[in-house]
Amino acid sequence: MITVHAEQLSVIKRSISLSKGEEVCGLFLGSGLLPNSVMVTKVVPTSNVAKRERHKRFEIDPVIRLQLERDTRNLPIGIVGHYHTHPGGEAVPSEIDLASAHEPNLFWLIIGTSGDTMKDIKAWSIDPIKGKFINLELSII
Ligand SMILES: [Zn+2]
Structure with missing residues (x-):
């Protein structure tokens, strides 16, 4: 199960309201490891650095990711x-x-979304052997 706090989702909601129809993205810090329970402790929004079609593609800023890893x-x-x-x-x-899912541990x-509204939220992980996504239980607290 993935546990996310409602306040963390409101951080994402703010990005959505500024996104002009492009996909917004970011990283979650937390504890626990898939397939066990994961608890998110912090949301870190990043720029969508996809070079084209940002309304249907996203790419997390690799500089931010590296910095967080450090x-x-x-x-x-x-x-x-x-x-x-x-x-x-x-x-x-x-x-x-x-096509871009290669990290089974994340x-x-x-x-x-519909306009600025988050109408549906789901958590997934990739099964690299079957080459498909698995829907995970999500708890918003
Ligand atoms: Zn997508």
């Missing part, structure tokens, strides 16, 4: 997952998502 090296928390939105879409992984939070 900052948490000696801490009991680390990068546990990431999130992105599907503007006007469902919280289901796209073909593009499947969970994916996908948020289907």
